[in-house]
Amino acid sequence: xxxxxxxxxxxxxxxxxxxxxxxxxxxxxxxxxxxxxxxxxxxxxxxxxxxxxxxxxxxxxxxxxxxxxxxxxxxxxxxxxxxxxxxxxxxxxxxxxxxxxxxxxxxxxxxxxxxxxxxxxxxxxxxxxxxxxxxxxxxxxxxxxxxxxxxxxxxxxxxxxxxxxxxxxxxxxxxxxxxxxxxxxxxxxxxx
Amino acid sequence: xxxxxxxxxxxxxxxxxxxxxxxxxxxxxxxxxxxxxxxxxxxxxxxxxxxxxxxxxxxxxxxxxxxxxxxxxxxxxxxxxxxxxxxxxxxxxxxxxxxxxxxxxxxxxxxxxxxxxxxxxxxxxxxxxxxxxxxxxxxxxxxxxxxxxxxxxxxxxxxxxxxxxxxxxxxxxxxxxxxx
Numbered sequence: 176x177x178x179x180x181x182x183x184x185x186x187x188x189x190x191x192x193x194x195x196x197x198x199x200x201x202x203x204x205x206x207x208x209x210x211x212x213x214x215x216x217x218x219x220x221x222x223x224x225x226x227x228x229x230x231x232x233x234x235x236x237x238x239x240x241x242x243x244x245x246x247x248x249x250x251x252x253x254x255x256x257x258x259x260x261x262x263x264x265x266x267x268x269x270x271x272x273x274x275x276x277x278x279x280x281x282x283x284x285x286x287x288x289x290x291x292x293x294x295x296x297x298x299x300x301x302x303x304x305x306x307x308x309x310x311x312x313x314x315x316x317x318x319x320x321x322x323x324x325x326x327x328x329x330x331x332x333x334x335x336x337x338x339x340x341x342x343x344x345x346x347x348x349x350x351x352x353x354x355x356x357x358x359x360x361x362x363x364x365x366x367x
Numbered sequence: 368x369x370x371x372x373x374x375x376x377x378x379x380x381x382x383x384x385x386x387x388x389x390x391x392x393x394x395x396x397x398x399x400x401x402x403x404x405x406x407x408x409x410x411x412x413x414x415x416x417x418x419x420x421x422x423x424x425x426x427x428x429x430x431x432x433x434x435x436x437x438x439x440x441x442x443x444x445x446x447x448x449x450x451x452x453x454x455x456x457x458x459x460x461x462x463x464x465x466x467x468x469x470x471x472x473x474x475x476x477x478x479x480x481x482x483x484x485x486x487x488x489x490x491x492x493x494x495x496x497x498x499x500x501x502x503x504x505x506x507x508x509x510x511x512x513x514x515x516x517x518x519x520x521x522x523x524x525x526x527x528x529x530x531x532x533x534x535x536x537x538x539x540x541x542x543x544x545x546x547x
Contacts, residue, residue: 243457252465274427300538302420303509311520333490344398359483
């Protein structure tokens with residue numbers, strides 16, 4: 176611990192215990208209001224120093240290509256890296272346990288007060304705001320990701336298929352993903 | 368439908384959708400809505416919209432929308448089935464991929480997939496916006512709140528709960544004044 180000389184893992188604890196994994200992800204889950212991405216980075220890179228920025232980016236990048244929630248994938252991989260499958264399990268339980276309890280409490284609260292006009296109006300407005308969150312996130316991503324005509328074409332195709340025509344996800348994705356990978360392969364051979 | 372049959376059908380639906388949800392949970396939303404609301408009628412648009420709103424207000428990973436839908440449909444058993452069917456298979460894939468990260472990270476196919484898939488994900492996320500918007504918004508003020516939050520997120524990096532809270536307060540105030 177402590178010296179800044181090694182290329183990898185400077186300043187970070189030599190070992191992360193199972194208990195620390197559990198509490199770390201418990202913290203991320205509980206304080207991840209408005210999305211856990213910021214809390215995840217804060218706890219793992221800045222506060223507990225389990226990962227360097229580069230390691231964080233690399234694991235996150237892989238988590239984004241895989242199916243499933245990016246940050247749940249990330250929790251699995253980080254837990255596994257330090258404490259094997261048990262670590263992964265503890266990371267997942269830590270990440271989801273308290274949020275599920277809070278969410279069910281919130282839903283019970285909602286059901287109990289669903290006849291109050293303020294609660295109904297507040298929930299309707301919050302739902303609308305949450306829709307805005309999705310569009311804002313999508314727009315933000317689009318600006319960095321859609322950087323070519325092909326990228327634009329595939330973004331539009333998946334939007335039309337799923338968002339407008341409401342086609343089934345599995346078939347649509349098999350077609351679009353194979354086509355996108357074929358195009359990617361083709362342009363990578365041409366680039367040589 | 369018997370309760371066991373319902374839980375099995377839910378498990379299969381969430382499992383299949385999750386293992387194809389490249390790019391994250393937002394890409395699961397349109398398919399889960401299509402299956403749970405449109406095709407099988409497990410819950411109505413109103414319940415879907417409420418589950419969506421509550422899961423966004425609460426802290427934690429956005430996968431909890433699936434838990435909340437499960438809870439609405441079949442109580443605690445539904446919550447357990449939806450959550451596990453979403454998390455377990457994808458986490459197993461992530462576990463194996465994470466162990467092979469060093470080998471995967473430099474392969475040509477990984478590089479190609481990393482550039483090829485994200486544009487599709489962008490289209491899926493915007494689709495999620497359309498599907499949830501259709502389920503949750505039925506008033507011009509809702510459109511305005513959604514637009515305000517979207518613009519805030521697109522332009523700034525501060526916590527989205529701030530505009531979400533402001534939008535909620537505006538909704539409550541507008542309802543008290545009689546126009547929401």
